Amino acid sequence: MxxxxxxxxxxxxxxxxxxxxxxxxxxxxxxxxxxxxxxxxxxxxxxxxxxxxxxxxxxxxxxxxxxxxxxxxxxxxxxATHYSDGDASRRPRQDASERMKRAHEAAAYDAWFREQVQASIDDPRPSISDDEARARFANRKTALRRRAQ
Missing domain, CATH: 3.30.720 (Signal recognition particle alu RNA binding heterodimer, srp9/1)
Incomplete structure (x- = not known):
């Protein structure tokens, strides 16, 4: 061939x-x-x-x-004898608009997520340790159980 x-x-x-x-x-x-x-x-x-x-x-x-x-x-x-701007045999892909919309949404979410993480890292309030958080939650849980009885 x-x-x-x-x-x-x-x-x-x-x-x-x-x-x-x-x-x-x-x-x-x-x-x-x-x-x-x-x-x-x-x-x-x-x-x-x-x-x-x-x-x-x-x-x-x-x-x-x-x-x-x-x-x-x-x-x-x-x-340029046979040149024409459009091509009747070429159809635009129907999914291109939806694909671009999803890509922009994903990029916007990624930017928002990164801002949230950075804001948390930059937060001047003191963070508490895992042990302290577990102790606080255990105290709340105990208090709720006492009220339920």
């Missing part, structure tokens, strides 16, 4: 070996993809572990990736 894409790790190695002779940014519904030229063959830059083209929603982030990750600083072609 021949692959239709090249993943980033392979593309990086090919750039280092000067095997990539050019790059084009191609507009697609929902974003931008990168076509790499290998001699007379062109292949899309793909995602890890799949044979699907890698997509960027922003042209800036696509170019930043090429420059910073693959060290490709020259683009031969920018084709």
């Amino acid at each position: 021949s692959t239709q894409t090249i993943d980033s790790a392979m593309a990086r190695r090919m750039v280092e070996a000067s095997a990539i002779h050019g790059a084009s940014i191609i507009g697609r519904p929902g974003g931008w993809s990168v076509m790499l030229k290998l001699g007379k063959v062109e292949k899309l830059l793909g995602t890890q572990r799949t044979d699907k083209p890698r997509m960027w929603r922003s042209l800036d982030t696509c170019m930043d990736y090429l420059r910073n990750e693959l060290h490709i600083v020259r683009v031969d072609l920018l084709d």
